[in-house]
Amino acid sequence: MKVLIVGSGGREHAIAWKVAQSPRVDKIYCAPGNAGIEEYAECVDIKAMEFDALAAFAKEKGIDLTVVGMDDPLVGGIVDVFEAQGLRVFGPRKNAAILEGSKAFSKDLMKKYNIPTAAYENFTDPQAALEYLKTSKFPIVLKADGLALGKGVLICNSYEEAEAGVREIMTDKKFGSAGNCMVIEEFMTGREVSVLSYVDGKTIKPMTSAQDHKRAGDGDTGLNTGGMGTFSPSPFYTEEVDEFCRKYIYQPTVDAMAAEGREFKGIIFFGLMLTEDGPKVLEYNARFGDPEAQVVLPRMKTDIVDVFEACIDGTLDQIDLQFEDNAAVCVVLASDGYPVSYKKGYLIEGLDAFKEKDGYYVFHAGTAKGKDGIVTNGGRVLGVTATGPNLKAARKNAYEAVDWVKFENKYYRNDIGKAIDEA
Ligand code: AMP
Numbered sequence: 001m002k003v004l005i006v007g008s009g010g011r012e013h014a015i016a017w018k019v020a021q022s023p024r025v026d027k028i029y030c031a032p033g034n035a036g037i038e039e040y041a042e043c044v045d046i047k048a049m050e051f052d053a054l055a056a057f058a059k060e061k062g063i064d065l066t067v068v069g070m071d072d073p074l075v076g077g078i079v080d081v082f083e084a085q086g087l088r089v090f091g092p093r094k095n096a097a098i099l100e101g102s103k104a105f106s107k108d109l110m111k112k113y114n115i116p117t118a119a120y121e122n123f124t125d126p127q128a129a130l131e132y133l134k135t136s137k138f139p140i141v142l143k144a145d146g147l148a149l150g151k152g153v154l155i156c157n158s159y160e161e162a163e164a165g166v167r168e169i170m171t172d173k174k175f176g177s178a179g180n181c182m183v184i185e186e187f188m189t190g191r192e193v194s195v196l197s198y199v200d201g202k203t204i205k206p207m208t209s210a211q212d213h214k215r216a217g218d219g220d221t222g223l224n225t226g227g228m229g230t231f232s233p234s235p236f237y238t239e240e241v242d243e244f245c246r247k248y249i250y251q252p253t254v255d256a257m258a259a260e261g262r263e264f265k266g267i268i269f270f271g272l273m274l275t276e277d278g279p280k281v282l283e284y285n286a287r288f289g290d291p292e293a294q295v296v297l298p299r300m301k302t303d304i305v306d307v308f309e310a311c312i313d314g315t316l317d318q319i320d321l322q323f324e325d326n327a328a329v330c331v332v333l334a335s336d337g338y339p340v341s342y343k344k345g346y347l348i349e350g351l352d353a354f355k356e357k358d359g360y361y362v363f364h365a366g367t368a369k370g371k372d373g374i375v376t377n378g379g380r381v382l383g384v385t386a387t388g389p390n391l392k393a394a395r396k397n398a399y400e401a402v403d404w405v406k407f408e409n410k411y412y413r414n415d416i417g418k419a420i421d422e423a
């Protein structure tokens with residue numbers, strides 16, 4: 001069969017790699033793709049938001065299955081456009097992708113269906129938000145309602161900081177229309193865990209857990225980024241936590257969406273905080289995480305194409321979803337200066353080393369083809385993933401592989417997976 005993947009990051013590279021493992025797949029296309037994805041897929045120069053052009057391409061090539069990796073096209077309704085033309089596509093429709101597309105929607109859903117999350121209020125008027133903040137406890141969390149590249153969340157330690165945050169989000173519209181509405185929520189403490197799950201509208205099958213490192217600097221310092229590294233599984237995600245989440249968070253979320261007439265098919269990514277009062281939802285995403293996919297997919301044993309199709313067909317209950325009993329760590333190699341400003345166009349050396357070694361992967365994010373080879377072309381350049389029998393071994397292997405790759409301005413965190421030592 002022929003598969004089209006929509007997206008261009010490290011996550012889409014990991015999806016393309018996993019799809020390529022399926023004996024059922026003869027040909028993969030990726031739009032727009034990147035220099036690394038080309039190893040598995042023919043990259044086509046159509047942007048992820050060009051729905052009509054993508055659907056026309058899928059028709060012309062006789063694509064059997066399209067997989068959408070990114071949030072913007074999902075929230076924008078790419079799945080509805082494909083379905084209207086009779087094309088098979090993996091991902092939530094627009095009315096379900098709102099689970100990620102509107103934080104106010106997701107908070108109201110959780111409240112209505114008693115799904116554990118932080119206490120909150122939604123605001124569309126900045127003045128009303130400021131009044132509320134005058135009587136609030138600090139720290140407190142401000143969240144732009146819409147998509148903001150993972151940067152629309154502000155943790156404010158004082159009224160003054162919160163006042164500046166309200167101005168940034170709601171008045172100055174730093175995140176554009178994403179700030180037309182804002183959630184103000186209680187600050188929670190605890191371990192964070194990401195659980196990505198396959199959903200077919202009624203059945204949900206959680207994948208193995210992972211943990212991201214969102215800040216740019218060692219020791220969780222510096223600015224928020226798209227994610228600087230991940231490990232899987234999380235040692236803090238115990239069987240007891242898993243049992244609680246399945247019963248009170250995962251299935252209730254799927255059932256709530258169905259009850260609202262917003263049947264969810266695709267990936268639900270649960271961002272969880274393991275608080276003293278039990279696990280609570282920090283956020284939902286309607287897609288694989290990046291770089292969570294880069295540690296979860298290399299550990300997945302089941303044929304992913306079978307799983308994608310079962311989600312579309314509503315037969316996920318018949319899938320035996322299996323993961324390796326090992327661990328994986330991904331260290332993101334970024335351009336120094338990310339997430340603010342950085343130079344691009346530096347030659348990358350050492351990529352061939354990964355071809356000879358089992359259990360080592362290099363997933364491309366911001367790369368391009370230069371005249372002398374592959375060059376840096378973004379803030380997050382590569383994700384280096386290694387597996388091992390346990391988390392410590394996987395981390396040692398990942399950092400060993402980090403040294404194989406050389407480019408000017410290479411920057412990475414040295415403490416990805418340090419929490420493992422505290423487990
Ligand atoms: P989100 O995009 O909602 O996941 O927020 C990004 C990051 O902000 C999360 O991964 C947390 O580290 C932090 N965060 C979000 N909401 C809260 C909260 N209510 N309490 C504490 N930290 C939070």
Ligand code: GLY
Nearest residue numbers: 212227289290291
């Ligand atoms: N790594 C966080 C995300 O994909 O949203």
